[in-house]
Amino acid sequence: MRFKDVFSIIGPAMIGPSSSHTAGAIRLGRVARQLFGELPQKAVIALYGSFAETYEGHGTDLALVGGLLDYETDDPRIPQSLQLAEEAGLEVVFSPAKKPAFHPNTATLQLSSDAIQLSVTGASIGGGNIEIISVDQFDVKFTGLYPTLVISHEDRPGMIADITAILRTMMINIGYMDVDRKARKGEAMTVIEIDTRPEPGLIEVIEKISSVSKVRVVDLTERRKP
Template identity: 40%
Template sequence: MSFISIFDVMGPNMIGPSSSHTAGAARIGFLAQKMINGPLKEVNFTLYGSFARTFKGHGTDRALLGGIMGFSTDDMRIRNSFEIAKEKGLTFSFTPNELETDIHPNTVDIHMVNNNGQEMTVRGESLGGGKVRIVKINSVQVDFSGEYSAIIVIHQDKPGVAAYITKCLSDRNVNIAFMRLFRESKGEIAYTIVESDGRLPEDIGNTIRKNQHIHEVMIVQM
C-alpha cells in the first residue's frame, strides 16, 4: 500500500481554485523558467486535455504565466500575472490542443525564448495535489519531479561524460539522491539529470561546463 500524506490530501499553499489546475500549473511554469538562461521575452503555452478545456475558468493561464515569471504557488501576484507580464514586456500566448488525446489530461508544452534568442520547449504534467512532473525537454523524454535541487546537463552522448559529472559533484561533497540519463539516440544529444538532497553549490555549473562534450548546465535550486 502506498503512503499518502496529509499534504497530498489537503494540497499545497496556493492561489486557488484547484491544486492540479492552478498550483500544479504554477509549479510547472516555475520549473520551466529555471531551465533557460536569462530573462524571457516570449513564451507560448500549448495546453492539452482538461488544461485545454478549462484553463480560463480555473486560472490555469494566470498560474502558468505567474510560474514562468518565478512566482511561487501562493504568490498573490498570480492573480495579476497578465498585467505584470505586459509591464515586463513579456509576450505570451495560450494555444489549446484538444486533438491530441493520448497524453496525460493535465499537460502543457511551454516554448520559451529568452533575450539572447535561445529557445527551449519543456513539457510538464500536473499530477494533483500540487505535484508535477517534467516529462520532456525539447525533443528528449525525461522524468523530473522538481522536488529536489537538481542539475540538468545537456551534453553529447560520449563515454566518460556521466563519470565526469559525478566526479565534479563528489569533489564538492554533493550527495546524489537520484541520477538519470536520457538521450535521443546513441552518440547524439543527451540529458543527465542529477537530483540532490541539499542545495547545490552556486558555481558548480561553471565547473561542469569545462568538459568539451557539455553544451549547457542548468541548476534548479529548491
C-alpha cells in the first residue's frame, strides 16, 4: 500500500466511529458511484468478514450508502444516508456473506439502473484507505489516492502504447498501471493512476482510440461541499 502522506496513515476527517468501517466504506461507495457515473436505481451490497459482522453497529451501511450519494467522509448527512437514498430513489439491499474474502473489511457493490450495470469489489484497509480489487469481474487494483482512469477496451497489440502516447503528449505522468483481460483478443480493462486531475478533453481523446469502448474517471481528490 502506497501512502500519500501522514494524514493517509492517521485517517481523514470523518463522521465516526471507525476509519476502517466508516471512512474507508464511504470511499468505497464513492468509487463505485463515480465509476457508475450517476446515482443508481438499485445497489445490492455484499459484505464480508468484519464488515458482515458489524456493519450496522459501526455504521458501515450508512457509510457505503453515503459514498453512493457521493458524500465526503465528514459529511454531516451520513447518519441519514439510508433515508436520503430512499428519498432520492435508490433502493439498497445489504447481503452479509460468510465466504472468505481478500480482506476482513471487504464489500462488493452491484449497482444497476435501466441501462447500466456495474460490479465493484474493494476493501477498507485501515486509516480510511481503500483498495479496489475488481471492476466488472476484471482483476484490477487501485487505491483512489490519485485521479484514476478506468479504460474498457479490446485486447489488441499496441493498445497500451496508444493510450500512454496520449498521456505523454498531454504531459500527464503515470504513477501506476494495471491491466486485465478476459481472453486473448477479448475484453480488457486498463487502470491508470495519474499525478494530476484529467485535463478537459482527455476522456474524449482516449475514447477515439480504436477498440476503446468506455473511459471512466475516479477522482476523490477534489473536495465536495455538502
